[in-house]
Amino acid sequence: AQSVTQLGSHVSVSEGALVLLRCNYSSSVPPYLFWYVQYPNQGLQLLLKYTSAATLVKGINGFEAEFKKSETSFHLTKPSAHMSDAAEYFCAVSSQETSGSRLTFGEGTQLTVNP
Amino acid sequence: DAGITQSPRHKVTETGTPVTLRCHQTENHRYMYWYRQDPGHGLRLIHYSYGVKDTDKGEVSDGYSVSRSKTEDFLLTLESATSSQTSVYFCAISQGILYNYGYTFGSGTRLTVV
Numbered sequence: 001a002q003s004v005t006q007l008g009s010h011v012s013v014s015e016g017a018l019v020l021l022r023c024n025y026s027s028s029v030p031p032y033l034f035w036y037v038q039y040p041n042q043g044l045q046l047l048l049k050y051t052s053a054a055t056l057v058k059g060i061n062g063f064e065a066e067f068k069k070s071e072t073s074f075h076l077t078k079p080s081a082h083m084s085d086a087a088e089y090f091c092a093v094s095s096q097e098t099s100g101s102r103l104t105f106g107e108g109t110q111l112t113v114n115p
Numbered sequence: 116d117a118g119i120t121q122s123p124r125h126k127v128t129e130t131g132t133p134v135t136l137r138c139h140q141t142e143n144h145r146y147m148y149w150y151r152q153d154p155g156h157g158l159r160l161i162h163y164s165y166g167v168k169d170t171d172k173g174e175v176s177d178g179y180s181v182s183r184s185k186t187e188d189f190l191l192t193l194e195s196a197t198s199s200q201t202s203v204y205f206c207a208i209s210q211g212i213l214y215n216y217g218y219t220f221g222s223g224t225r226l227t228v229v
Binding site for chain 2: 006009034036041042043044045046049090101102103104105106107108
């Protein structure tokens with residue numbers, strides 16, 4: 001079964017600093033990977049997705065992620081953090097079942113941005 | 116997202132009472148999902164539907180049932196609520212194969228069982 005592990009339940013950065021949120025996956029087949037963001041008291045929004053077309057994926061709000069098969073990783077980065085980036089971030093992997101496909105989420109990483 | 120709504124947004128109920136949460140979509144998407152979100156656990160799949168009257172269990176389905184009698188509505192029922200079911204519940208919809216479309220999430224229902 002596919003799974004993802006997010007390293008670090010809390011990450012704190014200064015405004016303008018690099019953001020790096022880590023995600024490692026486990027999959028017996030080529031995975032489809034996603035990053036979602038959740039702002040307080042809201043649902044989750046899709047940031048970006050990897051579907052094997054390109055290993056470097058660009059998403060919304062200046063975020064990007066690189067798929068590295070040799071490291072089984074899909075880390076999320078942003079060159080310069082903004083106060084509005086403070087949120088919880090979830091990595092997810094899709095799995096294909098006979099009755100359809102579904103996402104399995106990591107435990108989430110809370111990002112704090114300090115002024 | 117305007118195409119998916121959950122009701123109620125907040126609910127407090129007593130242990131042992133039945134509770135039904137509703138997810139309504141206007142996107143005509145085939146797939147619908149119910150997840151619960153708890154600190155330290157991320158989102159865990161409860162049940163999902165791949166068509167009208169077609170449902171399947173997720174990883175935390177005990178104590179929950181679902182029904183989908185029409186495309187736009189997916190109901191989650193707690194037959195006899197327990198304190199361990201205090202959580203935030205999210206509904207999600209998908210057009211089809213996830214790697215093309217991903218999910219669209221509702222705004223969530225915060226359920227407290229006292």
